[in-house]
Amino acid sequence: MRYYRIEIDGGKTVFTSYANGQNIRGALQVELDIPVAPFHSPGNAGAFVKVWGIPLSMISQAHDLAFKAIKVYGGFQKGLPLANPKQSGLLVQGYISQAFGNWQGTDMSLDLIISPGVPPEGNAAAVPPKNLSLNWKKGQNASDAIKSTLQTAYPGMTVKVNLNGNLVAPEDSPGIYTGVKALADYLFAASKSIINRPDYHGAQIAMDGNTINVTDKPNTTVKQIAFNDLIGQPTWIAPLTIAFKCAMRADVTIGDQVTMPKTLITNTQRAQSALINQTAAQQGTFIITSIHHYGNFRQHDAYSWVTEFNAVATNVQGTTP
Structure with missing residues (x-):
């Protein structure tokens, strides 16, 4: 069966469709729109969650949820023949940047806009964006400089850095960046400039739950x-x-390598079809570059509880590098 669990403020507020090993038949209707992409990518936007059927008291107090920590889990639990509970898990973790309720006719709903990272401290509405200070010295590998910057800025999060050993600063490159997206934009462009190869995808910063991943390799x-x-x-x-x-599903993340089954793949004009041979079913290995979770809990068709992946081919039958 379809599964969701939404935990707000460390679990003080919980919405779920599964508890004590049982699917909850009367679970609230939930809509999800959760993009997951590296920070330099245009696809990295805030996540959206809408919960239907909440009480009037929660609508009137929705403002109190702003800047609270939130975790959203999703996938499937046991109940349908092809459901795989092992693929369910954490879809997004961050904080609520906006919370508001709506009341139309007899329908009441709670809308949550989620931003990645940890909640700002103090009076959140008055806190400016976090400045990140990068001290990248000439001859220093980017791994050490980036890890130091992110650990200082986000002490409550785990930072994992796995960058090419040749990503070394040609000169002193200090900088102040207004938030992790600005730092990610700089690092992606700088890495592509330093390691100038067609097969190099650039250094990327992405968040996976409470972990910040910085990598330029699958x-x-x-x-x-x-x-x-x-x-x-x-x-x-x-x-x-x-x-x-x-x-x-939540078990595939950005940077994972996946092998597709032998299947036909629909072609499009934008794919520049001269590179692709569609005469036979294709299979091969791809690197995941972005993820988007879509969910409408009570809508019946198969496309209403899915995860869409974008991936780049590394070794695919019927393609020409």
Whole structure:
């Protein structure tokens, strides 16, 4: 069965569809729109959660939820033949930047806008964006400088850095950046300039739950996407880049390598089809570059509780590098 769990302020407020090993038949209707992408990417936007059927008292107190920590879990629990509870898990963790209630007719709902990271301290509405100070010395590998910057700025989070050993500053490169997105934009452009190779994808900063990942290489473990995981047919959306949907899952993250099952992939004009041979079913290995979770808990069609992935081909039958 479809599964969600929303924890606000350390679990003081909880909405869930599954408890004590049982699916809750009367669980509240929930809508999810959760993009996950590196900070330098335009796809990195705030997540949105809407909960229907809340009491009037919660609408009147919605403002009190602003800047509270929030975790949203999703996926599937046991109940349907193809449901895989092992794929469910944390979809997004951050803080509520806006919270407001709506009352239309007999319908009451709570809307939550989620920003990544830890909640700002003090009077959140008056706190300016966090400044990040980078002290990247000439000849220093970026790993040490970036890790020091992020650990200082976000002491409550885990920072994992895995960057190319050749990513070394050609000169002293100090800087002050207004937030992690500004730092990510700089690091991505600087890394592409220093390691100027067509096959180098650039250094990226992304958040996974309470962890900040900084990397310019794929994860070493390769995960298999099964044929019955797919919802619909994958599509080439850009040169050597595909989009595919699975039943909602949290076990695949940005930078993971995945192997697709042998299947036809729909072609498009933007994919520059001269690079792709569609005469046979294709399979191969891809690197996940962005993720988007979509959910409408009580809508019946298969496309209403899915995760969409964008991925770049590394080794695919029928393609020309």
